Amino acid sequence: GENVEQHPSTLSVQEGDSAVIKCTYSDSASNYFPWYKQELGKRPQLIIDIRSNVGEKKDQRIAVTLNKTAKHFSLHITETQPEDSAVYFCAAILTGNQFYFGTGTSLTVIP
């Protein structure tokens, strides 16, 4: 199966600064890499995703990059705001519906 590692486990940044969360995966057959945001006491929700045929994708203040050769992908949040505070999960999906989530990163944005 797949093994997804996520770093860091906790991250604190000042409001307005950037935040970067990194994930590595083990199975080169993984072809879809979503990022989910889970606010305290809420359900995980998809914020951005990238497929294996794309190297970078951006949506306003968030972006994801994928390096297939190195088997790692990263989430970048620019101009962070207090409402960005949450737990972020990366995931790697093998063919079919085999989801493997990373261990999560608790992001705190300090006003």
Next chain:
Amino acid sequence: DTAVSQTPKYLVTQMGNDKSIKCEQNLGHDTMYWYKQDSKKFLKIMFSYNNKELIINETVPNRFSPKSPDKAHLNLHINSLELGDSAVYFCASSHGTGLAKNIQYFGAGTRLSVL
């Protein structure tokens, strides 16, 4: 109106009891899942069903048995509850086909506390 709904939201029970969590989705999705999120927030897939058929069964004790009466429902039954079963259980669904096939929509979660 909720896309993926699960009940109950909270479940407090004694060790050794049997309990069920229900999940329903009104999105017309083909695939449904159960996840367990422990106290460290680690989100681990337990089961996946596609059109009522089991397609993923991760290493989960036999005490956990999913049941899918139709593709809009995936219930989770747990026998002989143990302290270590305490966690938040999330149901999710996805299309299963097409470009959006992997996007997962989660329910609000069921917080299970075993005393």
